[in-house]
Structures are given as structure tokens and as C-alpha cells.
Amino acid sequence: MNYDQLLSKRVSRMDVNILREILKSASRPGIISLAGGIPAPESFPTDIIAALTTTVLKTYGASALQYGPTEGFYPLREAVSHFIRKKGIMARPDDVQITSGSQGALDAIGKILISKGDKVAIESPTYLGALHAFNPYEPEYVRIEADEDGPIPEKLERLLESHKIKFIYLVPTFQNPTGNTISLKRRKEIADVICRQNALLVEDDPYSDLRYQGEDIIPIQTLATDHVIYLGTFSKILAPGLRVGYCLAPKAIKKWMIIAKQGIDLHTGSLSQAIASFYLTEGYIDDHLPLILNFYKPRLAAMLEGLEAYFPSGFSWSRPEGGMFVWVKGPEGLDMGRIHDEAFKENIAFVPGRYFHIGHREGLETMRLNFTMHDEKTIRNALHLLADILERNVSAGFHDQRVTSFSYA
Ligand SMILES: Cc1ncc(COP(=O)(O)O)c(C=O)c1O
Numbered sequence: 001m002n003y004d005q006l007l008s009k010r011v012s013r014m015d016v017n018i019l020r021e022i023l024k025s026a027s028r029p030g031i032i033s034l035a036g037g038i039p040a041p042e043s044f045p046t047d048i049i050a051a052l053t054t055t056v057l058k059t060y061g062a063s064a065l066q067y068g069p070t071e072g073f074y075p076l077r078e079a080v081s082h083f084i085r086k087k088g089i090m091a092r093p094d095d096v097q098i099t100s101g102s103q104g105a106l107d108a109i110g111k112i113l114i115s116k117g118d119k120v121a122i123e124s125p126t127y128l129g130a131l132h133a134f135n136p137y138e139p140e141y142v143r144i145e146a147d148e149d150g151p152i153p154e155k156l157e158r159l160l161e162s163h164k165i166k167f168i169y170l171v172p173t174f175q176n177p178t179g180n181t182i183s184l185k186r187r188k189e190i191a192d193v194i195c196r197q198n199a200l201l202v203e204d205d206p207y208s209d210l211r212y213q214g215e216d217i218i219p220i221q222t223l224a225t226d227h228v229i230y231l232g233t234f235s236k237i238l239a240p241g242l243r244v245g246y247c248l249a250p251k252a253i254k255k256w257m258i259i260a261k262q263g264i265d266l267h268t269g270s271l272s273q274a275i276a277s278f279y280l281t282e283g284y285i286d287d288h289l290p291l292i293l294n295f296y297k298p299r300l301a302a303m304l305e306g307l308e309a310y311f312p313s314g315f316s317w318s319r320p321e322g323g324m325f326v327w328v329k330g331p332e333g334l335d336m337g338r339i340h341d342e343a344f345k346e347n348i349a350f351v352p353g354r355y356f357h358i359g360h361r362e363g364l365e366t367m368r369l370n371f372t373m374h375d376e377k378t379i380r381n382a383l384h385l386l387a388d389i390l391e392r393n394v395s396a397g398f399h400d401q402r403v404t405s406f407s408y409a
Helices: 011-013 019-028 046-065 075-085 102-112 130-136 153-162 184-196 250-266 270-281 283-309 336-345 376-398
Strands: 095-099 119-122 141-145 165-170 200-202 230-232 244-249 326-327 366-370
Touching: 011 130, 011 153, 011 244, 046 270, 046 283, 046 366, 075 095, 075 244, 075 270, 095 102, 095 250, 102 130, 102 200, 102 230, 102 244, 102 250, 119 130, 119 153, 141 153, 244 250, 270 283, 283 326, 283 376, 336 376
Parallel strands: 119 141, 119 165, 165 200, 200 230
Antiparallel strands: 095 244, 230 244, 326 366
């Protein structure tokens, strides 16, 4: 049977996720992978989850295993509305929609907002998973010009004036892949722009709870509430396998998010939601989140120190105060795809940055490094090896190199 002929036209927009292939290869035994984008398993509170599973079943019995409302488990919606108050977000429990991770919300957003040819404004580089969620609905991506402080407000305003933009997608805090954070000043300016231009922003915020130093910065949602769909998640502060996230959206959009979710998965797992609710309300998060932060903080420090100590001149990198990633930029003309192939032979993996860009030849000289998965010593050793490979390439001259495809044989 020719199964291909059964597939919808839409699947042609669902590229094979190259990142998945890279991560698959990078997870082979013996590879030191700075490629991953996942939390360290040691950060998961398995004992707490075991205890909470018992508590949930004792408290709710079989109803914790029953179908539930699409909007989410009410005690969790209450707990989330309380939790996000610390971020400055004022929302009633009824305003909170529970989602299957932020990814579930991104999928619903694509479904309800994007028609073929609609323009979606994004940063480049940006989170690939968002593009994968949106791509089947055939948007046209428009790039927002940015500098180290984030999108440039004047450029954003010009873009909104000159294009009919359906929505803007941003990860303002410890962005994936760059680790960059939009400053408070910029957030205020961006909020002014979107209010003035009557635009809609999707603010994807999975990393702001992972702050190892510096001051929290309020979400753009707090500055332009009626213009923002805000996405949060338990994936980085509890466990991603529970698949629990949350979304706040203007009322008219929230209604459709719920209708879309009914078709996608009816609701997020009841047991996971109840566990997440006790995690917040019983104060487990207050003890456990500091442990996660203490666990990752030295890893980020080791990465930044290693880059400083070993990387050749001509390289620059982001200096995030949290999150999971550091972004490295090499001299123009360097092909990180080729470096990746070489590094892979020496059992080091990272993600070449070009995969996070919308333009085909953009970001060739960049790479994303993850610091959550290895201890400090391993991170330093991996960076030392990587620096040697970079040094070799830099001194050999690399300007004639072509973009190479990856080989994982
Ligand atoms: C920017 C961004 N958004 C969304 C997600 C998806 O997270 P979740 O596990 O909540 O679906 C990720 C995952 O790494 C991410 O980096």
C-alpha cells in the first residue's frame, strides 16, 4: 500500500525536525552533548512526585483518573493564578487555561489564528518548536529586527505599520536558543508599540523561573494585558513529562483556544494537573525550585568561564542570568555545521545555530550550547576540546568552506 498518497497536503509543511535527528545522534553513549534542550533528570523531584501521586489519589480517588474539563482542573487554575501573581500577572482562576505544556498552546494558537499566507512576526533565531507548531497552517514569517536588548521597538512599529501581522511571537526571557532577555525598558517600549498598533503578542515564557542571578523582569503581559497571549509551563520547574502548562489569553481568543483544545486532546492529563496543583499549594515548589537553581547555577558559571578561558579571539557569546542556553557567534565565514561534524568525531555535540533561523544561510557561524545536562568539570572539558577544534579551523582559514550537510554515520 502506498501510504504516502494518503497523507494530507499539510504534511509537506511538517519538515522532518533536523534538531530531533541531531539530538538523537547526540544522545549516543560516549557523546558529551551540549546539544540538548532538556532539563537534567536529576532536577526532577521524583520523591515529591511519588508522594503527591499518593496524596492526589487519596484526596480525589478515581476522579483524578477521570476525564476533566478542557479549561483545566480548577484547583490548579487557582494555584497558577496565585503563583503568577509573583511575576506581576493579575489573573483570576477563570482566566487561566491549562495546556499540555506550552507546546500544546502553540499548536492551538496556530490552529485558531493562522490562515494560509498570514504573516507572523518572529525573531530570527527563534524557538524551532513554535515554527513546527505554526508551519502546517502555512504562515509567512516576517523577521523582527533585534539587537542584544531584544526587538528594536521602532523597527517593530514600522513592521506593524507596513505589514498586516497576525501576531508577534517572542520568548522575552532567557530565549531559546540565544539565552537573551529583553530589558525592562524594551518591554515597556514593545508594550507601547503593540498597544498603539493594536497588535497581538504571543509571549512564550518557559524559562523566567530559572533565574540564577539578577532581578526578575516583569512579563510584557503585565504591560499590555489585552494584547498578549501568555504561555507558562511546569516543564522546567517540575517535570516536562507531566506535560502541564498554562495560558492566559484575551477572552475572545481564550474561547477558541478551548474549542481547539477539545479537538486536540480534550484536556491535559488529570493526574498530572492534580500533582502540579499540590506542588504549588503545599509549598513543595518553595523548597524544590531553589534546589534546581542551585544545581544549574554553577553549570552556567562553568560554561561562561570555560568560554572565556578557552575560546579563541573573534568569538562572542551571550551571558544569560538564567535559562538553559548560551549562544556563541564565531567570525563571519565560519561554518559551524562543519565544526559540528568535526566535534562529533571527538564525541562532542552542540546544535549549529543556523537551524534556528528562518533565512536559509543565516547564522552559519553560530551555535547553541546547553549547560543543564552536565556537571561543571564535563562542561569545561567539552569546551576545551571544542575550543581546540575552533582554533584549528580559525588558524587554517575557513573562508572557502561550503555549507556542509551533517553526517551521522
Ligand atoms: C521557548 C520554548 N517554548 C516552549 C517550549 C515547550 O515547552 P513545554 O514542555 O512546556 O511544552 C520549549 C521547550 O523547550 C521552549 O524552549
